[in-house]
Amino acid sequence: MMRMNEAGSSLGAPSRIAGTEPKLLRAGFIPLVDASVLIAAAEYGFAAREGLTLDLVKDVSWANVRDRLAFRQFDIAHMLSPMPVAAQLGLGSNPSPTITPFSLGRGGNAITLSTRLFERMQQVGGIAETATALENAQALAAVIAAMKEQGEPLPTLGMTYPFSSHNYEFRYWLAAGGIHPNQDVKLVVVPPPMTSDALAAGAIDGFCVGAPWNMVASERGVGRIVAAKQDIWPSAPEKVVAMRPDWAENHPETVARLITALDAAARWCDNPDNRDALAEALADQRFLAAPVHIIRQVLAGEFSLDAKGNRRVIPNYFQFHEGHANYPKPGHALWIYSQMIRWGQAEGSEKGMAAAAGAYRPDLYRAALGTGPAVDDLSTEGADVSDAFMDGHVFDPSTLLAYVEGFSVRTKLGLTTSPDEPEA
Amino acid sequence: MLHCVIPIRMPAPDLTILVIDENAIRASIIEEGLREAGYNHVTVVQEVNGIARIIETAKPDVIVIDIENPNRDMMEHLFQLTRTVSRPIAMFVDRSDTALIEAAMEAGVSAYVVDGLKKERVKAILDMAVHRFNAFSRLQRELAEAKSALEERKVVERAKGILMKMRGLSEEEAFALLRQTAMNEKKKMSDIAQSVVTAAGLLM
Numbered sequence: 126m127m128r129m130n131e132a133g134s135s136l137g138a139p140s141r142i143a144g145t146e147p148k149l150l151r152a153g154f155i156p157l158v159d160a161s162v163l164i165a166a167a168e169y170g171f172a173a174r175e176g177l178t179l180d181l182v183k184d185v186s187w188a189n190v191r192d193r194l195a196f197r198q199f200d201i202a203h204m205l206s207p208m209p210v211a212a213q214l215g216l217g218s219n220p221s222p223t224i225t226p227f228s229l230g231r232g233g234n235a236i237t238l239s240t241r242l243f244e245r246m247q248q249v250g251g252i253a254e255t256a257t258a259l260e261n262a263q264a265l266a267a268v269i270a271a272m273k274e275q276g277e278p279l280p281t282l283g284m285t286y287p288f289s290s291h292n293y294e295f296r297y298w299l300a301a302g303g304i305h306p307n308q309d310v311k312l313v314v315v316p317p318p319m320t321s322d323a324l325a326a327g328a329i330d331g332f333c334v335g336a337p338w339n340m341v342a343s344e345r346g347v348g349r350i351v352a353a354k355q356d357i358w359p360s361a362p363e364k365v366v367a368m369r370p371d372w373a374e375n376h377p378e379t380v381a382r383l384i385t386a387l388d389a390a391a392r393w394c395d396n397p398d399n400r401d402a403l404a405e406a407l408a409d410q411r412f413l414a415a416p417v418h419i420i421r422q423v424l425a426g427e428f429s430l431d432a433k434g435n436r437r438v439i440p441n442y443f444q445f446h447e448g449h450a451n452y453p454k455p456g457h458a459l460w461i462y463s464q465m466i467r468w469g470q471a472e473g474s475e476k477g478m479a480a481a482a483g484a485y486r487p488d489l490y491r492a493a494l495g496t497g498p499a500v501d502d503l504s505t506e507g508a509d510v511s512d513a514f515m516d517g518h519v520f521d522p523s524t525l526l527a528y529v530e531g532f533s534v535r536t537k538l539g540l541t542t543s544p545d546e547p548e549a
Numbered sequence: 550m551l552h553c554v555i556p557i558r559m560p561a562p563d564l565t566i567l568v569i570d571e572n573a574i575r576a577s578i579i580e581e582g583l584r585e586a587g588y589n590h591v592t593v594v595q596e597v598n599g600i601a602r603i604i605e606t607a608k609p610d611v612i613v614i615d616i617e618n619p620n621r622d623m624m625e626h627l628f629q630l631t632r633t634v635s636r637p638i639a640m641f642v643d644r645s646d647t648a649l650i651e652a653a654m655e656a657g658v659s660a661y662v663v664d665g666l667k668k669e670r671v672k673a674i675l676d677m678a679v680h681r682f683n684a685f686s687r688l689q690r691e692l693a694e695a696k697s698a699l700e701e702r703k704v705v706e707r708a709k710g711i712l713m714k715m716r717g718l719s720e721e722e723a724f725a726l727l728r729q730t731a732m733n734e735k736k737k738m739s740d741i742a743q744s745v746v747t748a749a750g751l752l753m
Contacts, residue, residue, distance in 0.1 A: 188621040192659070196650050218625055218661065286622050287629040314626035316619040470629065 146379045147200065149178045152366075153190045154203035156183055156413045157317070158336040158423055159233045159364045161403060162445055163203055166390035168406045174389070175382040183411070186316070187286045188218065194367060195221035201383070203229065206362040207461045209484035211288040214462070214471055224373060225365035225453050226380060226489035227387050230394075230445040233363055233423075234291055234354040235339040236298055238331035239324055240431065242268065242280060243349035254435050258356035259515050262302025265351075269309050283315035283323060283332035293464040294357050295333035300534035301357075301516040306468070307536050324348050335363070336423040336443075337415055344419070346432030353428075353439050358514045360506060362457045373489065384493035387451070394445035400424050449498040453485035456503045459522040466529050469536035473526045482522075565590040566674060567609035569597060571618060575685045579613065582681045586673070601627055611671060612661040613678045621659065628661065649675060656682040701739035708742035711749045 152167075154160045166172045167179035184190050187205060191212070194202045204225070212223035236258075238246075242265070246252055249271055250264025265280075272279060282299075284291040296306040306312055315323050317334045321342040324332065331348075332338075342348035354361055366387065373380050393399050404424055408417035422429075426442030429435075444450045462481035465471040482503075491497045506520040507513050514520070520528055529535065566588055570576035576593045583591045592607045594600065597620040604612075604627065614621060649672065653660065656679045662671050705727065712723040727745070731738040 185617055185619040186621040188625050189616055189659075193654065196647075196654055198654060216629075218628055287626045314623040316622060319619070 146376045148176060149180060150200045150379070150383065151180045151182060151198070152201045152203070153182050153184050153193055153199040155185075155187065155190065155317075156415075157203075157233070157364070158407060158413070158420065158443065159229055160203045160412070161394050161407060161443070162229045162387055162391045162451075163366070164406055164412055165394050165403060166386050169390065169393065169402070171386045171390040171393065172383075175386040177379070177382055177386060181411070187289070191217075191221075191223075192219055194223065194369065195219060197369075200372065201366055201368045204365055204367040205286060205289045206365050206457070207288040207290065207293065207465070208286075209365065209367050210458050210461045210481050211465070211470075213480045213484040214465070214477055215480075216465070216471060217288060222370050223367050224370045224484055224486050225367050226373065226486045226493075227366045227384050228362055228451050228453050228457075229364040229366060229387075230391065230443060230450045231360065231363055231448075232354055232439075232441065232443045233335045234294055234333060235336075235350050235428075236295060236331065236333045236352040237320075237324070237339045237342050237348040237350050238265070239327075239329075240347060240349050242330050243351065243431075254430075256351075258298060258352035259301060261351040262298050262304065264302075265299075266303045266309075269304060273309075279310055280330035281311040281313055281328070283313055283320055283329040283334075285317055285334055286314060287470070288465075290354075290361060290363055291333040291335070293461065293468075294354060294361065296464070296468055297357050298333075298352050298515065300532065303534065305534050321345060321347060337413070337419050340419055340423055340429060341415075343429050343431050349431045350428060350437075352515075353442065355439055355442065356515055358507060358512075359441075360457070360512050362454075362461070365453065373486075377492075380489055381493040384490060388446075388494055391446035391451050394443075395447055451490070452497055453487050453490055454498070454502055455482040455485045455487065456506060456520075456522045458482050458485040459503070459525055460506060460520050463520065463525050463529050466526075467532055467535045473529065478525060563590070564588060564611065564670065564674075565607055565609045566592070567604065567607055567612045568593045569595075569600070569612065569614040569618065569620075569624075571595055571615070572685075575615070575682065578685050579678055579681045582677050583674070586677055588674070597623060600624070610663045610666055611674050613674070614659050614661070615682075616654065616657045616659045624661070646672070649679075652679050656686070658682050701737075701742075704739055704746055705742040708745040711745055715749070 152163060154163055163179065163181065167181050172179045182199065184193070187208065190199070190202045190204060191208060193199045206228065209223040209225045211217050212220045245268050246261065246264035250267045252260050252264045256264065269279065282295065284295050286292065292312070295312070299306045299310065304310060313329065315329060315332060317338045320329070320332045320334050320338050323329045324342055325345065325347040339348070339350050343350050354363070368380070394403055401421065404417050404421040407413045407420050408415060413420065424443055426439040428437045428439060430437055441447070458481050459478060462471065462477060466473045471477060487497060487502060503522040508519050518528070518531065566583055568576055568579050568591065570579065570593070573595055576595060580591055580593045592603065592609070594603060597618070614624065653675060658675070658678045660675055660678070708727060709720060709723040712718050712726060713720060718726065727738055727741055731741045734741065
């Protein structure tokens with residue numbers, strides 16, 4: 126049989142035990158390290174302890190995950206944190222009501238530029254090997270200014286999806302350095318497993334994706350990591366567990382059991398003693414199918430910045446549970462919304478704010494676990510030095526529109542550039 | 550068995566269709582189907598490189614793309630960029646038509662449709678694509694089955710040869726022994742034959 130799809134054209138509707146709540150949950154996922162909590166819950170008994178079986182179904186695109194959740198082929202899904210927000214705002218190709226009661230943790234993303242571009246940043250911008258994320262962005266701005274002067278083609282940069290943390294983090298980093306992501310560079314979508322090859326082939330000059338793909342490119346010597354998610358905003362939400370709101374409403378006990386199982390799995394994932402076992406599970410063909418030594422390094426936050434031996438260790442590069450990493454904070458959904466407005470994907474309105482905040486459901490989290498952070502759901506973000514945004518801005522959800530207007534680099538609606546893509 | 554239900558009607562000649570499929574054979578099967586149904590503006594691409602320009606030039610009303618293509622996310626980005634300009638594109642015109650949606654997802658078909666296009670006009674195209682995708686899968690399956698039947702026959706022949714040589718059996722006796730062993734162990738004859746071949750490889 127030539128059909129190689131694992132997400133199953135042969136999938137029927139997920140099975141049900143008549144008259145009771147479902148015990149078997151079909152969960153779509155994309156092979157990434159940040160699917161760890163779901164994978165651990167399925168592989169190390171946390172779901173079983175709650176009487177649930179997680180049937181993990183690997184998929185190839187976020188668009189598929191979204192559609193399969195919408196069309197009931199999946200009960201729950203590993204999703205980019207902005208996807209439920211976009212869905213509730215009615216943005217994108219197939220918006221269908223989607224919520225999240227559980228975040229899968231923080232961290233994992235990084236920005237990698239081609240070694241060629243980085244060398245030029247060192248020449249033009251005079252940056253050191255140990256330059257900060259902001260210094261790197263400013264050096265790239267200097268290179269882009271030189272490129273414009275000499276009439277060279279502007280850099281093409283890859284990210285994963287229009288409604289992704291990568292899109293907003295890449296834009297945030299560029300803009301902090303004074304680069305307009307719609308005018309000074311060309312942003313394109315490249316499927317994460319192809320990023321390293323696309324960089325090597327010169328089809329793109331950089332990318333922002335999740336683990337392990339930055340490390341794969343740097344170890345190969347084709348890329349240089351110039352910023353990690355922690356440098357941009359340490360609290361930035363990453364992936365979530367998404368579901369249809371009607372499904373959550375009809376199966377409150379299942380949702381509570383699922384959250385309990387995921388909470389236990391997340392604690393387990395955070396424990397350094399379990400990282401080897403986690404790496405083994407992730408490396409499996411059914412999941413990431415990637416070298417176990419790279420996954421182990423990525424989980425430990427040990428970065429090879431390039432192939433020349435420059436290294437960096439980022440503490441808590443992955444936080445699966447600590448610091449209320451699983452709490453679906455509505456303020457985070459609103460920050461995502463602020464970036465959608467900032468880059469012209471959405472218009473700002475009171476209605477939009479309600480819809481965006483409603484995508485995150487702390488009520489379901491608290492109902493299941495009886496706990497949550499002490500701070501307000503709409504508390505200020507980035508005010509603390511340990512949680513600072515790289516450009517020093519502070520996000521107060523109650524003054525969202527003013528926050529957006531406070532950025533000197535942003536897009537006004539209708540000013541998006543024409544579409545384009547890499548040439549290779 | 551090819552079973553295609555194509556409603557006989559006059560499709561509007563102005564409907565432009567773009568088929569994106571990395572599988573060249575399947576793409577041509579779809580293209581043929583569309584042409585047979587009277588659609589004359591069909592563009593087929595196997596590679597998504599340069600797709601933005603193709604979409605700009607062809608201005609498709611309907612885009613059919615296989616669901617296993619990881620570049621769907623790239624397409625979504627293009628639509629997002631063009632969204633604010635003039636060409637909003639949505640998947641499946643009629644969300645209430647769950648039968649068609651399920652059939653499409655099962656077959657592995659995904660589609661993007663320009664907003665405002667009449668449901669019936671798109672349905673005919675999607676039905677066609679679904680049938681052709683399924684027909685292609687069937688073809689692949691039959692081919693794979695035929696191939697594995699051939700392989701099985703080959704391994705049985707080899708096992709027979711080994712048994713004849715090592716135990717001095719006639720061809721009929723060797724075959725009967727394989728069949729009897731398979732029945733006793735409730736296994737396929739080709740599995741037993743494979744064991745014989747493997748064991749012989751180890752022992753000789």
